[in-house]
Amino acid sequence: MENLFDLSGKVAVVTGASSGLGADAALAYAQYGADVALLARRLEKLEATAAKITALGRNAFPVVCDVSDEDSVKNAISQVAEHFGHIDILLNNAGVAVTGAVDELEKSQWDKIVGTNLTGVYLVSKYVVPHLKAAGGGKIVNTASVNAVIADKIPDLVRHAYNATKRGVQGLTLGMAASYGVYNITVNDVGPGLFESEMTENTLFKHEAFMQSYNAQNPMGRPGKRGELNGTIIYLSSAASSYVTGQHIIVDGGASIV
Numbered sequence: 001m002e003n004l005f006d007l008s009g010k011v012a013v014v015t016g017a018s019s020g021l022g023a024d025a026a027l028a029y030a031q032y033g034a035d036v037a038l039l040a041r042r043l044e045k046l047e048a049t050a051a052k053i054t055a056l057g058r059n060a061f062p063v064v065c066d067v068s069d070e071d072s073v074k075n076a077i078s079q080v081a082e083h084f085g086h087i088d089i090l091l092n093n094a095g096v097a098v099t100g101a102v103d104e105l106e107k108s109q110w111d112k113i114v115g116t117n118l119t120g121v122y123l124v125s126k127y128v129v130p131h132l133k134a135a136g137g138g139k140i141v142n143t144a145s146v147n148a149v150i151a152d153k154i155p156d157l158v159r160h161a162y163n164a165t166k167r168g169v170q171g172l173t174l175g176m177a178a179s180y181g182v183y184n185i186t187v188n189d190v191g192p193g194l195f196e197s198e199m200t201e202n203t204l205f206k207h208e209a210f211m212q213s214y215n216a217q218n219p220m221g222r223p224g225k226r227g228e229l230n231g232t233i234i235y236l237s238s239a240a241s242s243y244v245t246g247q248h249i250i251v252d253g254g255a256s257i258v
């Protein structure tokens with residue numbers, strides 16, 4: 001029987017693979033048989049993830065890349081294509097969070113978050129899509145957030161720019177899915193709820209009032225555990241989702257439905 005989740009022979013590009021959810025997903029891709037290109041700005045951390053992938057018997061290729069910089073992205077994707085010969089899967093996961101309401105945010109903060117979270121998804125996709133077309137198809141998974149559909153009102157956790165970029169990622173997913181289906185490329189996004197990572201461990205996880213309200217509100221009564229996003233990412237990156245495109249899957253224990 002065909003294993004719908006098998007990624008053997010596939011090459012996955014993961015942005016933001018130096019920590020958190022991206023590093024976890026990169027390992028999951030390798031566990032399901034894929035070779036993995038790891039992109040982010042911190043080479044040492046990419047190399048640490050690469051070593052874990054190599055230990056699984058898969059090929060890992062760490063490349064320094066700033067997703068907000070077009071030359072950096074162009075150069076990184078060209079190195080990946082040369083190294084592996086083809087690209088089949090793209091996980092646009094790199095992201096940053098900035099707190100502040102519009103009347104508090106500096107324009108430079110707005111530009112930085114939009115440049116990473118939204119322009120970054122556009123740029124990496126721009127240079128990867130031609131390779132997916134050349135391969136006869138592929139899978140793109142964009143990391144949005146539960147904060148694309150719900151906002152925080154606790155004053156020191158308000159993140160207007162973050163909300164905007166993650167809703168923007170959902171919009172980009174829709175447009176790309178509508179255009180690229182004809183090339184056998186599916187484009188979907190995942191919306192994590194709360195997961196511990198560099199982004200959240202010293203902010204949200206340390207904020208007692210937020211944690212109390214998140215856990216009380218959440219039908220499952222807790223944040224996500226490391227690894228609990230991987231199943232959705234592998235599903236959206238594999239033959240199991242061959243006829244699923246343009247969808248937003250929120251992985252938040254139900255926090256956004258109550």
Ligand SMILES: NC(=O)c1ccc[n+]([C@@H]2O[C@H](COP(=O)([O-])OP(=O)(O)OC[C@H]3O[C@@H](n4cnc5c(N)ncnc54)[C@H](OP(=O)(O)O)[C@@H]3O)[C@@H](O)[C@H]2O)c1
Binds near residue numbers: 040068096196199
């Ligand atoms: N954790 C959560 O609760 C949660 C919830 C919803 C959505 N998310 C989303 O999940 C994604 C991963 O976040 P995380 O929680 O795993 O946080 P994280 O541990 O801080 O990881 C963020 C990753 O993005 C990379 N990155 C940031 N700016 C970059 C740039 N300009 N170019 C290339 N890479 C860049 C970082 O690597 P370098 O610093 O090495 O470049 C790092 O690998 C983000 O898109 C985030 O918005 C997370």
